[in-house]
Amino acid sequence: MAEIVWRNYLRTKTRNPRFLWKMVISILTIGVVVGLAVDASVPAWINTDEVKEEEATDTPKPTPEKERWNQLGELADNGQWQELFYAIPELASVRWHHWGTTALAVLTAACWMSFLLQAIQIRGPADYRWWGALLGLALGVVSIWPTIFFIFWQERVWGLVESAELAAGIRDNVLGVGLREELSKFICFLPLLPLVVWKRDELAALLLAGAVGLGFAMEENIGYVGASAGTQTIGRLLMPAPFHMAMTGLIGLAAYRACVWPRQCGPVFIAIFGVVAMAHGFYDAFILVEVLAEYSIVTSLIFILLMYQFFRELRALQRTMPNSPVSLTANFLFCISTVAAATFIYLSAAIGSKMAGDVMVLGIVAESVMVYLFLREMPETMVTV
Numbered sequence: 001m002a003e004i005v006w007r008n009y010l011r012t013k014t015r016n017p018r019f020l021w022k023m024v025i026s027i028l029t030i031g032v033v034v035g036l037a038v039d040a041s042v043p044a045w046i047n048t049d050e051v052k053e054e055e056a057t058d059t060p061k062p063t064p065e066k067e068r069w070n071q072l073g074e075l076a077d078n079g080q081w082q083e084l085f086y087a088i089p090e091l092a093s094v095r096w097h098h099w100g101t102t103a104l105a106v107l108t109a110a111c112w113m114s115f116l117l118q119a120i121q122i123r124g125p126a127d128y129r130w131w132g133a134l135l136g137l138a139l140g141v142v143s144i145w146p147t148i149f150f151i152f153w154q155e156r157v158w159g160l161v162e163s164a165e166l167a168a169g170i171r172d173n174v175l176g177v178g179l180r181e182e183l184s185k186f187i188c189f190l191p192l193l194p195l196v197v198w199k200r201d202e203l204a205a206l207l208l209a210g211a212v213g214l215g216f217a218m219e220e221n222i223g224y225v226g227a228s229a230g231t232q233t234i235g236r237l238l239m240p241a242p243f244h245m246a247m248t249g250l251i252g253l254a255a256y257r258a259c260v261w262p263r264q265c266g267p268v269f270i271a272i273f274g275v276v277a278m279a280h281g282f283y284d285a286f287i288l289v290e291v292l293a294e295y296s297i298v299t300s301l302i303f304i305l306l307m308y309q310f311f312r313e314l315r316a317l318q319r320t321m322p323n324s325p326v327s328l329t330a331n332f333l334f335c336i337s338t339v340a341a342a343t344f345i346y347l348s349a350a351i352g353s354k355m356a357g358d359v360m361v362l363g364i365v366a367e368s369v370m371v372y373l374f375l376r377e378m379p380e381t382m383v384t385v
Helices: 002-013 017-041 048-056 064-077 081-095 099-119 128-142 144-158 166-199 202-228 232-236 240-260 262-288 297-317 328-351 353-377
Strands: none
Touching: 017 328, 017 353, 064 081, 064 144, 081 144, 081 202, 099 128, 099 202, 099 240, 099 328, 128 144, 128 166, 128 202, 144 166, 144 202, 166 202, 166 240, 166 262, 202 240, 202 297, 240 262, 240 297, 262 297, 297 353, 328 353
16 A cells, blocks of 8 residues: 555656755756865866977877777787787777766766666567667677777778867767677677567667767766866767767667568668668767867757657557556656766866866757657656747
């Protein structure tokens, strides 16, 4: 009896807009207060001025990760591609030694995974969707392996390198970053594709592929701060998880449809893969290419458009709402606000609360629009404009 009362209480409360906004404001307030307290009591361990000076020099301070990266570069220069491929996991594991970014990345992935597991509508303990999502997350982490290999291969074979110049920078980010990351994630989704095609499960295709993107984002978040000590990339800690979840999810859904209806949807899959890879590349280009950096608001627009399309597909595939005491909307808002609060606390400790607020502004704005789109598009619609 008590359990029934408690479930009914949760079912009512978590579908009450007033309660949900109180929850969000409370979590964010706690995050700000704790972040300010941490800033006041702990000296910042990342000096961004020193980082900028180091990045401007030709002889940056050696770190275990940079030394390992240089060793891989030597293998690539010598054409030892097989040795390079098998040496990559050791480099990737070094990033996980940064406990702060690792904890934040794992928390972020756990929050979004909680949302994904509810959205995928698991029907019971024997349902393949729950272990498929966890496997997808693990495959996403593994996808950093081919990604790093493609970095060295494209540099030596295609001549793609980071550049502040407009044409070279766009070429590197679109044909380099966008193409190789989306290709690597898609390759790692392929083991799950036959399963969802056999099950004729479009919702699983979207969200299992999304889990692969989520795993990749977890690894990428660790690299953002762990590798560069964070300059302009620090402010992006809020965005990779939903961004990669949406991009890989849309590609995975298109691949599923191409397998089930090859004649009608095969060309559509190629088009969607190309558009997503290009959007991903321009997202990075408007941050990293100096000529485009002043128009970095475009990155937020790309993020918003991809999230909008992801939510539209998700809504169409959720024919019935999950039978859960806690609403999907409450889960989503809790995840968003918890990640934002945790990110502010971490950055307040790392670079100070003032700079943490400054670098998070664009991410907060983009995620606010994402929240609006979710509340507008999902079946538990709470806004109508």
